[in-house]
Amino acid sequence: MFQAQGQTLSFPFPSSTRGRRVRPAAVSGVPWRRRYQLSLRVTDTVTIVATVLLSTDWILKATSSGSAYTQTITFAIAVSVGWLVMMSMFRTRDPRLIGVGAAEYKRVVQASAATFSWMAVAVVLLGGDNFRYYLLVTFPAGLLGLLGSRWIWRKWLTRQRQFGMFLSKVVVVGRNDDVQYVVKQLSKKTGAVYEVVGAVLEGKSRSHTILAGDRFVPVVYGLSNVEHSVAETGADAVIVAGHLHKGSKYIRELGWRLERSATELVLASTLTNVAGPRIQMRPVEGLPLMHVEMPQFTGGRHVVKRLMDVVLSGLALIVLAPVFVVVALLIRHDSPGPVFFKQERVGRGSGLFPMYKFRSMVVTAEEDLAALRDRNEGNGVLFKMRHDPRVTKVGGWLRKYSIDELPQLYNVLRGDMALVGPRPPLASEVSGYDGHTHRRLLIKPGLTGLWQISGRSDLDWAESVRLDLYYVENWSVTGDFMIMWRTFKVMIRPVGAY
Incomplete structure (x- = not known):
């Protein structure tokens, strides 16, 4: 017989169990959701009210007239109440979304954007001089605070679930x-x-x-x-x-x-490879029809993606310029040969392009490959060795922390690649594609992607293809930001990088 665990609950707070192991499954079950939702509601309310109060105080110091003071206070109350209402209307604390995936963050962004969109309409109709301050200061600061608090709660929740809690x-x-x-x-x-x-x-x-x-x-x-x-x-x-x-x-x-x-x-x-946003339920006379939206490979979202690629890759190249110089000097000092390694890869629509990396191997690496084929530890299609003798001393840690991939920011700026996308394949790989694997080439390959944050070289070929195809058909701008954030975490704690 299998005895159900008890339902004793305690109000969750991120620091309440830090540093000690809790009794597994002590607070598993449905009741934890209500407590967790209440915690989110309190945090959201404090964040919104604090952000509006601080920005209002700043605005009032820059405003001297009595009419402006009254107008600003009224508007501050309206923003706070409206924002909190929108957070509830958009179901940002839906128990089916909290704690996993990007949908929770997307709901918070949508609720915040809707709040200030309606406020903008109200200002146009009723008038208001200080709305621009709320739009430029309160909105980004509050949104950042809300997303940050949700991230902190999720980190805490994930830690509790490792102990069998809150499931x-x-x-x-x-x-x-x-x-x-x-x-x-x-x-x-x-x-x-x-x-x-x-x-x-x-x-x-x-x-x-x-x-x-x-x-x-x-x-x-x-x-x-x-x-x-x-x-x-x-x-x-x-x-x-x-x-x-x-x-x-x-x-x-x-x-x-x-x-x-x-x-x-x-x-x-x-529908194992179809993301939730592509599925819409439509009941027709008691018959639930499941509509699956067709993947979009062109259009407005791709324009936004390209704009994001240009801006972020350009800024990254400027900020990382000193790092490039230091890495270049280390490579030249470590082994003879060029700083950069150029290799032909296959891009969108099967077009070829030169992909750039920091050189992490000896200059004779391509010629030495034939003698190492029988020692392949990769997934059968890609050649990988955990202790590849061709890798230089500096190249070892460049590859471990993915620093050798940074020159691909130039490929992103040029338009050959995107910041996030499928892994850029070699022509020899593409020639061996079968079935629907060619669908990886429907969008630009990425500097990072689901393969980068899911194990890299530790993935087998089938799983690598599955992740790439899933991304091709289900990508979103919000999802791209999530992947980029997780990429930073993987670079600090690398998995499958060799």
């Missing part, structure tokens, strides 16, 4: 292969919202457990045992993985039965 306990239901896939995906990251505590498999099998991360969870057979498994494990939700032989009628009736125990029913989509 929704779930039972996964379906056929063996579908259940195995869903459990694997949910267990990949410690920041996942769900903790798999059991599985119910359709059909019969000999196995009585299934691996979920680093532990085994109990398995029962027969869809009639779902409610029993929920009661035994203390699960808060049931995830139906893929299609069931009993069909949609069974799922509808299962939802009705789960209502008695207030257990949430979740359907796992079989």
